[in-house]
Amino acid sequence: MTRTPFSGLGKPEPLKYKYKGFWSRRINEAHRLIYQVADEEILIAKCRFHYD
Template identity: 45%
Template structure:
């Protein structure tokens, strides 16, 4: 599966590289799981609603969510820091 990052998601990913290796490992594990299992698996996958319909969320930890969408054979990471309600 191909992977794309929004500018925001990439900035957040770089933040985790510098600030918290444990969270970075969890994000990498979730991304790998999404690549293998689609919208099922680790991190309590949840389809988002309202104006975020079509996107999915997975729990990184209590405060942070990985927001993504799968289209064809491409995984696009939308956000990997904070909670979608915190945007």
Template identity: 50%
Template sequence: MPAENEAVVAFSRQAWADYQYWVQNDRKVAERVARIVADCVRQPFAGIGNPEPLKHELAGYWSRRITKEHRFVYKVENGRCIVVQCRYHY
């Protein structure tokens, strides 16, 4: 478990590739993803992007809107935000 006030975020390989895509192709979306990551650390289940729990095979994961088309998908475990996707729809 992270120390108090220690923000811990982990990206899956796919999520990091997604983020790098945004950095190279659409800075505005990359900045939105960065804001969502920061918000996810502060308040994992509330805040920007309309956080909502996913169901069925993705139960335990949460989703936030990046754009109309793209979603930020993550899971919170032991106080850590684990990002699994930040491009496309789940």
């Protein structure tokens, strides 16, 4: 994910509305990783429930 935060495994997709500026990536069928890329850092916002 550090090399390609906007592509690759987990079907990364940009989020809208409340999470604009964040990206979602699948962990498994039920859970997602919600993150934001700032400069050269990846900030993890959520890593379990999708839109909880």
